[in-house]
Amino acid sequence: MDLYEILFWFLTVMALGCALGVILSRNPISSVLFLIATFFAISGHYILMNAQFLAIVNIIVYAGAIMVLFLFVIMLMNLNADTEPQKNRLIQLAGVISGGILFLVVLGALRSTPVTNLERADVGIGLIKNLGKTLFTQFVLPFEISSVLFLSAMIGAIVIGRKE
């Protein structure tokens, strides 16, 4: 068991544990903090898979921007464990069972896939130079359309959020 595998299992346990913490903790603020920890674990996985650019973008965009937005909204509304609405036990049990059944079905379907090892040799596809070339040659049109999407989302958020 070398360093790579130790890191893999550590990050896996961290991601799964923090994801469970997101759905199980009563306080919304600790849910947000657990989710940020999950995103850091996923970024660690990206680094292990030589996707350095995506790891940095994941930390900056998700942990830095999106989760701070969530935290702001939660603190603005002054939510805490006391005001947290609770579903009754039966519905919670039904949710866990249906999620678990979906997991079992996919597990059974994917169990017999042929074992393919991910190569550890670096081919440099995750570096900025390579990704930029792909983005601006093969995917120029989706890139420009996504800028329009961002503009409309920005206008939409302003229009929805303003006071009448």
Next chain:
Amino acid sequence: MPIQYYLFLSMALFCIGIMGTLMRRNAIIIFMCIELMLNAVNLLLVAFSKMYGDASAQVFVFFIMVVAAAEVSVGLAVIVMMYRKVHSVDINILNRLKH
């Protein structure tokens, strides 16, 4: 690492997201579970990109992040407006839309 480990990890994260969506009533937590599911898919896309040595999957992950950011900004605006109207983020209150 075999690709199966990444498959199972991202499926587990996805199912945890689904469980959270079904279990919780707080609209913000449900939103966060949707982000969790999007991230599980991203992880799997990066694993496959590594497996096939193709950069297109990582560009797709980039686009998923763009869509998630746009979705969060609009969705949180809707939740804030809902909180201003009814002073709660309980999604069961939204079933008033039926009547």
